[in-house]
Amino acid sequence: MVRGQLVRTAMEVRDGHRHGRLKDPVEAECERSCGGDGEEGEHARAVLLGEWGFSLEELYSLALRFFREKEGKAFHPLYEEKLRLVALHKQVLLGPYHPDSCPEVGFFDVLGNDRRKEWVSLGNMSKEDAMTEFVKLLNKCCSLFAPFVTSHKIEKEEQERKRCEEEQRRRLEEEEQERRRQEEERQRREEEQRLQREEEERRQAEEERERLEQQKQQIMVALNAQTAAALNKQQEVTAVAVSAEARRSAVPPGAGNGLTANGAPAESLDKEVELDSVGELMENSPRGPVFTVNLHSAPAATTPLITAPSMWTRPQIKDFKEKIRQDPDSVITVGRGEVVTVRVPTHQEGSYLFWEFATDHYDVGFGVYFEWSDSPSTAVSIHVSDSSDEDEECEGQSEEEKAQKLASKPQVDEVVPVYRRDCHEEVYAGSHQYPGRGIYLLKFDNSYSLWRSKSVYYRVYYTR
Structure with missing residues (x-):
């Protein structure tokens, strides 16, 4: 009996807090900034994300992590604020309240009934609005949340900087590899062209050698033919000399000597003419090609202004x-x-x-x-x-004043x-x-x- 009276008294006190007071200023501000799905809610979310430097999902994840780790340690929210935060988390996780998707709460479960009523009061609030209101309410409840987000923002920017540097390094490596590949391709083409030129020069030299060999063979054939004709003529001269010796008694002295003396010089003259023609052919043969080489110099490097520490x-x-x-x-x-x-x-x-x-x-x-x-x-x-000094200095200044100061x-x-x-x-x-x-x-x-x-x-x- 006494226990029942205590439970009824607690519920009356709870209902008095829920229905006998004006709406909490934090809740009123959150409802004004995030209560609708129209252009005002979108504008409020855009302003919030611009201030924090995170996407809505990332910012909500940081806020939920901070709430779970620091609640009861680093900060102590009011009972109504904690109910509101839990209800907003359920709204994000499960959507609007529906009896079929949630277990029934007992009559004596005061905390469970309060949480359910707070969840029901959110109505059809969208997931994005619930996350935005959760972040704003947590920032109102605890002053340590802003430095927490700022430290993570600095860490995120550092990671982004390292990622950009890694991408830049990888891009430079790819460009260097592409440059080396093109250089190797150019050297390969030059080597192929050089081999082709050398092959063409060898082929031309071989053709020239064969042509000279053919000319030499033709000259040898001509010389052999002339030699055979000269021998035949010599034989004829010898035969004439023999006949003349047989008729020596009938012919005056010295007549045969004229024939014999005139044969040898004629043969010698023919041989000299043939040898001169061979020398002229050898002198008129073509000569080998001439090669030239071009050299190029490399550019000089520059030095940095500030030396490395x-x-x-x-x-x-x-x-x-x-x-x-x-x-x-x-x-x-x-x-x-x-x-x-x-x-x-x-x-x-x-x-x-x-x-x-x-x-x-x-x-x-x-x-x-x-x-x-x-x-x-x-x-x-x-x-x-x-970390907040620079932001405080820039508050209330126009873009022109900021540019002049910078x-x-x-x-x-x-x-x-x-x-x-x-x-x-x-x-x-x-x-x-x-x-x-x-x-x-x-x-x-x-x-x-x-x-x-x-x-x-x-x-x-x-x-x-």
Whole structure:
């Protein structure tokens, strides 16, 4: 009996909270911004996604993860806010409330009845509107949700940057491979053309050799024919001489000598004429071709403006921190979500900047930039900022004012990109040659850490 009275009293108190009060301002704002499926709801979602830098599904997934992990630990929402968040999650997961798709809730299940009524009150709200309202309500309930999303946004941008760099590297490799393939194809064609030319030259040389051989054979045949004719003539002359010897007694002395003396010179003259004709044929033979070679020179390379830094680590972290503790100005605290920038102007007597740093128990992000501005002072200064400083500075400014402010800033070049360093295990050190007159910006980045501050022990100095 007493238990029944307590249950009825709890239900009356619950109904009084549900029906005897004005609508909660958070719920009213969410209904105004996301209550319809028309152009206003689409515009509100577009503005929300533009502010956070994620798609609606990604942003809702981050919000749901944050709610499950941090609810009751990092933040404590009101009873009505938690009911609203649970109902919106069911609306996204299962759609509008339908008795057939949900189990019956007992009469004494106060929490279950409240959740069901809150779910029923959403009506036919679309999935996109429910996700948008969930994100907005969670952001109203907990101030830590915005830094949580910002850290994931930075991580996403870093992953996107690495992906773009990987695609660029892969594209350059493909272009280099294509260039090499074309170069190999060009060399192959040139080699084929060279072999074809050599083959054509060998063929022409062979044809010329065969032609000369044929000419030689023809000349030999002609010479043999002339030699045979000369022998026949010699035989005739000999026969005439024999006949003349037989008639010597009848012929006057010296008559036969004239015939014999005139035969030999005639034969000799014919042979000289034939040999001269052979020499003329040999002199008129064609000569070999002449080849030329062209040489080309390669272009010269250029050098970058800023040289690459030198970085190393050493294990003597305990001795290093003990020495740095003696100078309180060399120990800085980087708060959670903060970025501390140590500005070190270049010295007119120096040419290199050296830096060393370490932390106590946790890592910290570190990077080096060079600002091209001439500082009248050589003193080291420290600037502390967080992830929301830049957004607050840009609020209320027009695009023209933002452009003028950006143009008035000095040029800044990256020397060492900001990455998380395990400086709680080793001392991180490095050096860089001055590119000119300016200011070095040593950034200690703790924006990714929402819960811990970091103590940084650092030392900077210049050398000639």
